[in-house]
Amino acid sequence: xxxxxxxxxxxxxxxAIVQDENGEVLMLAYMNQESLQKxxxxxxxxxxxxxxxxxxxxxxxxxxVQQVKDICYDCDGxxxxxxxxxxxxxxxxGTYSCFxxxxxxxxxxxxxxxxxxxxxxxxxxxxxxxxxxxxINERKMSPAEGSYTSYLFEKGQDKIVKKVVEEAGExxxxxxxxxxxxxxxxMSDLWYHCLVLLAFHEITPSELLAELEKRRKGGNYHRFQRxx
Numbered sequence: 001x002x003x004x005x006x007x008x009x010x011x012x013x014x015x016a017i018v019q020d021e022n023g024e025v026l027m028l029a030y031m032n033q034e035s036l037q038k039x040x041x042x043x044x045x046x047x048x049x050x051x052x053x054x055x056x057x058x059x060x061x062x063x064x065v066q067q068v069k070d071i072c073y074d075c076d077g078x079x080x081x082x083x084x085x086x087x088x089x090x091x092x093x094g095t096y097s098c099f100x101x102x103x104x105x106x107x108x109x110x111x112x113x114x115x116x117x118x119x120x121x122x123x124x125x126x127x128x129x130x131x132x133x134x135x136i137n138e139r140k141m142s143p144a145e146g147s148y149t150s151y152l153f154e155k156g157q158d159k160i161v162k163k164v165v166e167e168a169g170e171x172x173x174x175x176x177x178x179x180x181x182x183x184x185x186x187m188s189d190l191w192y193h194c195l196v197l198l199a200f201h202e203i204t205p206s207e208l209l210a211e212l213e214k215r216r217k218g219g220n221y222h223r224f225q226r227x228x
Contacts, residue, residue, distance in 0.1 A: 007077040008033060013048060016080040018058075018066060018090065026066075026090035027098040029058075031080065036071075043068050045082060051201040061206045064088035092204045093134045102141060129195070129205045136199045152196055160200055163193045 008014050012033065018026045029047040031039070035055050038046040045058040045066040059065030066084035073080055091098040139149035152160050167190040174182035198208065 003033065003036065005073050005077050006033075006036070006080065009078070011050075013050070014078060014080055016045075016047065016082050018045065018082045018084055020084060020086045020090075021069065024097055025099060026084070026086060026096075036080075039068060039082075040071070045084060049203075049207075051203050052207065056207070058090075059087060061210050062088065062092070064090065066090070092130070092206055093137070129209075132192070133195050133199060133205050136195055140199050149196065152193075153200065157200060160193065160197050164190070164197055167193050 006014055013030045014032075014036070016029055016031045016036075018029070020026055029045075030050060031046075032048040032055075035046040035048045038055065045068060046055055047058065048054075049056050057065070065087050066082075067087070068082060068084055070083040071080060072083075086096075089096045091100065095101060136149055139147050140153045143150035143154065152163065167186060171183065171186040171190050174186045195205070198205070
């Protein structure tokens with residue numbers, strides 16, 4: 001593929017629409033030149049995370065990889081169409097496509113979950129996080145009247161981070177009080193608001209768990225140095 005035909009934007013990115021062999025649109029993500037080149041070389045999709053500012057492989061955690069069949073650029077050269085053979089599902093929420101059941105016109109369009117998060121992510125704690133994140137993301141995409149989660153997204157980042165700081169403070173107070181019930185209650189509030197913050201930045205629990213897994217295996221992060 002002649003990469004000179006692709007026009008990357010001022011951030012060095014180009015939107016990439018992913019489509020399966022039957023023509024169904026699966027997802028939209030972004031590529032930089034490195035991830036595009038890596039996709040061509042490996043035959044599976046690699047994208048660029050705008051929030052984490054790093055490359056990521058589709059299906060690296062879940063196993064739902066995308067085998068690339070063709071890559072096309074549009075008439076202006078500023079967007080890509082990637083035709084793939086999809087393994088499993090494309091959406092981290094369990095639906096086949098990231099657009100399944102999310103119609104702005106057909107209000108009764110309901111997405112069918114194809115996989116069981118417990119089988120994909122391996123334990124009940126991760127399943128609960130993904131289920132809650134799915135609900136939070138639905139409130140973000142389709143605001144519901146009277147929903148506290150929708151209210152947070154409506155108010156925006158400042159309100160969300162303010163609540164994270166507030167709940168962190170209340171968790172600390174519970175700890176200082178040596179009160180287990182208070183700690184559990186406030187920590188649950190803190191985790192919930194952290195998931196809202198992740199959804200605001202379009203970061204999934206899978207990405208967070210993958211980062212924790214790297215650290216468990218001795219990844220390069222803030223290493224402890226004992227004071228002299």
